[in-house]
Amino acid sequence: MTAYTDTATDASLPAELLDFLPCPTPNRWVEAAMKNPALLMIDHAQCEKKAASTAMSLMFRYVDRPELLNKMSQLAREELLHFEQVINLMEERGIDYSHLQASRYAEGLRQHVSKQEPQRLIDTLIVGAFIEARSCERFARLIPHLDETLAKFYRSLVRSEGRHFEDYLSLAERYADRDGVKARIAEFGEFERELIESDDATFRFHSGVPAES
Template sequence: MQALLAPIKQFLQCETPDEWIAEAIRPEQLSALLIDHCNCELKAAQTAMFLIRKYAIDKASGELLLNWAKPYEEFVYNKQRSVKDFLAREAKKNELIGELKPKVGVDYGPDLIAKMVRLIKEEFHHFEQVLAIMLARDIPYQNLTAGRYAKGMMKHVRTHEPATLIDKLIVGAFIEARSCERFAKLAPHLDEGLRKFYVSLLRSEARHYQDYLTLAQEISADDIAVRVDHFAKVEAELICEPDREFKFHSGRPA
């Protein structure tokens, strides 16, 4: 665990405040923690799909991605949803059926597709894992509005290409790195089942942040260090500032 966390702690400019951990491990916050975590896993998959569709593939390939996401989005937006029925569906719901073809002339297309498809598959799997934990603990799934964390990061994304894509990838790296850091800090305070689950997520989350950074540098003609440093400061402020709403990525409890 420490070997995985060392580069992440160096990448992030601050650790999660102890006040957030104290709030997160309160028994009455368990439902809120798991529900938001569940939503975050799905959002991560949807974001990666958006990046592939917008920047790396043609329309026909985009339809393949939409079909992959369909069972998950039907579950989320169906008010008559059944978690048990959804989880019991065949494993093929988390499979990309067909081959995605990179856009002609997009050099980074194949690498972006490969890294993001693997990320999507893992995030969908994590979404189902959290759902199963919630079902076992009689915690109903809920749709949630986004918190200030991701919105606060996205406000700083530049509005011209390829800078927009580069910045979005850097933002993705920070979200994944913060998730990994919080899983590690939360794990020792949770019951055995949740502790083992959160520790099991560390390796994939650590790789996700590295994949995002690798893609950002591959696409950028310049060293991305300046942009990484900028977003590191933004991210640290969001994590340390008072936050009135408790979320998996919220700041210090107000």
């Protein structure tokens, strides 16, 4: 898997996170984001809510894993706080919160998760790490193009999403041998690269390259 390279964000993102991602967000996605600020914020709110739901789901499924319970409980609370912050910013900007069809991204990764334990848990944690890492990278890509209020908020999210990425990755490495985790990260990295770099008919926070109209 070829490491991420993008000098626009290298200075603001942890090296471990940059090494983890297989590719940078294409410039065409950033351009589309700037043309669809309301849509971006609505989907961002939904992503925060889904992230909290994912953490809660892991807590209910793996009740015998105290380290997981502790980290996912903290993560769920933080994601819900982010959700509240996004919808408050939306209200200030006159953006109505409404339901959007989810992007293909998360489901595109999860379809490769093993159905057998304990690999199912490891794969789910790796997918969580990719989602958090990509979120962190996209916030960093957007910051230079935003007004000061939103840029300040996104800078705070870069720090927190970076911690979430580390939490998911450290849990995966705790419950499986490092070489096995590394191999699965490489596999999921190729799936993630395809989702990020290929044409996507629907613009969302985690969508691929906007298809040419």
